[in-house]
Amino acid sequence: MAKLWAGRFSKTTDETVNDFNSSIPFDNRLYAQDIRGSLAHSDMLARQGIITREDREAIHQGLTEILAAMDAGEIGFDPAQYEDIHMCVEQLLTEKIGDAGKRLHTGRSRNDQVALxxxxxxxxxxxxxxxxxxxxxxxxxxxxxxxxxxxxxxxxxxxxxxxxxxxxxxxxxxxxxxxxxxxxxxxxxxxxxCPLGSGALAGTTYPLDRHFTAETLGFSRPCDNAMDGV
Missing domain, CATH: 1.10.287 (Helix Hairpins)
Structure with missing residues (x-):
């Protein structure tokens, strides 16, 4: 299981630590929202020319297939494999479509993704x-x-x-x-x-269109302040 926070550790972490840090037994219920947010984000990235149309099509195809599999109960949310639902979707997408899956995270932080x-x-x-x-x-x-x-x-x-x-x-x-x-x-x-586009706490240098993603996801407006948003 990939861990964003474990880069400085040279030894395998104890399973008690993994259990403490893992949220997927609880946040797996957010899978549909996580995927819908990612679909809107990839739409915006392609619209702004930040990723290619080809990447956008691959991301949409992969996410749509993952959503269908999760709806059908075909994917297990095993804490030994996935730390949280966000990494679960990202890992499954990258396994399915390759590097285009990693580019989905462009201009986005785990912070605004979770808040969304x-x-x-x-x-x-x-x-x-x-x-x-x-x-x-x-x-x-x-x-x-x-x-x-x-x-x-x-x-x-x-x-x-x-x-x-x-x-x-x-x-x-x-x-x-x-x-x-x-x-x-x-x-x-x-x-x-809509907090999407807030980044880690103060936005990003990418030319995001936060109003587009807010409207796509059914919000009336983006958050006024990115730090407040996350």
Whole structure:
């Protein structure tokens, strides 16, 4: 397993160290986001003339095949082989298409790659949860509308207090869920900045088009500050 951080070591590292540093048992769930980010990045690199069109075609073909294999469960995420999902995809791509796979990393750092994958994953999950919360609000509201005259005791400090309707109790949870929905909406707004192109912390000298990659990946804009982005 290739390790970016092990260049100065002359001996094989202990397996305990490998286990501690390996994140692929957890971040393998980011594979689709990692590949989509790489597809957009290679598109931009070719568009800017940083890599050739031939390299771009080879990268896209290789990444598409890797994505299909991962979707089908044909690739194992073994910590003994891969340290993280980013190195896993890069290693598989290079094995498949050769040096063109290494050129995919041009103008990109592991820092902005990880930040992008995390934002894309959380954005998709938060959007899905937001939809479920709104659906739950609709369901509870429907039940409440059918129980506007269903009398129930209201409790405080585990003791019966005032008589209320079942609808009133249900709508209390609707109010709570509406706050949750607003929190998720705020999260989605905060996540709507693309960190790709930030590099390690302060960008790169390559003529990247960060607005192109942001738009391609469904973000409204790139991050204002690269250090903040990563």
């Amino acid at each position: 994958d995390m934002r894309m994953y959380v954005r998709e999950e938060a959007g899905h949860i937001h939809d479920q919360v709104l659906h739950l609000i609709d369901v509870i509201t429907d039940v409440a509308q059918n129980n506007t005259e269903t009398i129930m005791p209201g409790y405080t400090h585990l003791q019966r207090a005032q008589p209320v309707t079942f609808a009133y109790i249900l709508l209390a949870y609707v109010s709570m869920l509406k706050r949750d929905a607003r929190r998720l909406e705020n999260t989605l707004e905060v996540l709507d900045e």
